[in-house]
Structure formats: structure tokens, C-alpha cells
Amino acid sequence: MTKQFKTLEDFLGTHFIYTYENGWEYEWYAKNDHTVDYRIHGGMVAGRWVTNQEADIVMLTEGIYKISWTEPTGTDVALDFLPNEKKIHGTIFFPKWVEEHPEITVTYQNEHLELMRESREKYETYPKLVVPEFANITYIGDAGIDNEDVISEAPYDNLPDDIRSGKYFNAEYKRTNK
Secondary structure (H helix, E strand, O other): OOOOOOOHHHHOOEEEEEEEOOOOEEEEEEOOOOEEEEEEOOOOOOOOEEEEEEOEEEEEEOOEEEEEEEOOOOOEEEEEEEHHHOEEEEEEEEOHHHHHOHHHHOOEHHHOHHHHHHHHHHOOOOOOEEEEEEEEEEEEEEOOOOOOOOOOOOOOOOHHHHHHOOOOEOOOOOEOOO
16 A cells, blocks of 8 residues: 555544564554454463554554553553654553563453453552553555444454465455355
8 A cells, every 4th residue: 555644534444464673563444533453463461362452543643543442451552653754652551461471461351351351350450560662554455434343353463464465355354265
């Protein structure tokens, strides 16, 4: 995709795959002006996926966007997207319990919200593990607003490669492997 990002409308409905400098690979979708979906393919919570996460999505200046949210786990996330440069800077603030028990979060979060809340209350929150990293965007797709096919199944080995190679979505940006 060679689109130039200028407005917030250019950003909304976009699907990204990116890899942080520490090697963690994420897939992220600006579903609409207040909701994001994502899958985690690498790192300490690889295998985790989330849909309909409420988020604050703003354009800082032409072509530069900031997205931030707090998860039911207590994890805080702040992402700065520079899609025209294929760069991201992200900071993840993991509660101590997620650092010590990441396996609890490696699931489809939406089906385990009560477990996330219980774990947040049961285990220690502080000190938080702060992970600030730059990332390179390796895929940009125009999925459209509120496309439920973008993040609609658990991560699996080579899923990002399937997307990047054109094997995962058809021309209408619908999953081909349903």
C-alpha cells in the first residue's frame, strides 16, 4: 500500500503489522475512531488477541497519530504512528502481575474479562514493567472501518507472513481461510 497519510480519516480503518526493535511482532487495526483490535505474534504475551478495545485515537499533526488505552489487565499502552515513514514508537506499561504471569493473558481477552479483572486484583501491580520501543511497520492494509474479518481468529505461526504475502485476505479485505 502506497497511500499517503494526512488526515485522521486516512488512518482510521488501516491494518498494520509491525516489529519492535526487541523482536516482538504485533498486528494492529484502527477499527474506527474509538476502537482498536490487535493480535500479538511475538514477545512475552505472544498468542494474545483482543477486539473492540476502547482507545483514544488522535492526529497530532498531519500524518502522525497517537493512540492510547488501558486494558482490563491494567496494562497501559501508548503508540505513536508515523505511517508515511513506516515507523512506530510504542510504550507498554505492564503491571507486575502480567510480567510475572504473562500466560494468564495469552488468550482471546474478550472471552476472559473476569479472569483479567480477578488477576489484576489478586496479584501485585507495581512496579510496572515499562517497555519503550521503536518499531518498523512491515505491512499496511486498507481494511476499512469496522471490518470484523481483520482480527477474527487467534494468532498462529506465520499468520503475519500469510497476510503480507496476500494469502489471508481477498480483494474485499475478507478472510479467505474461514
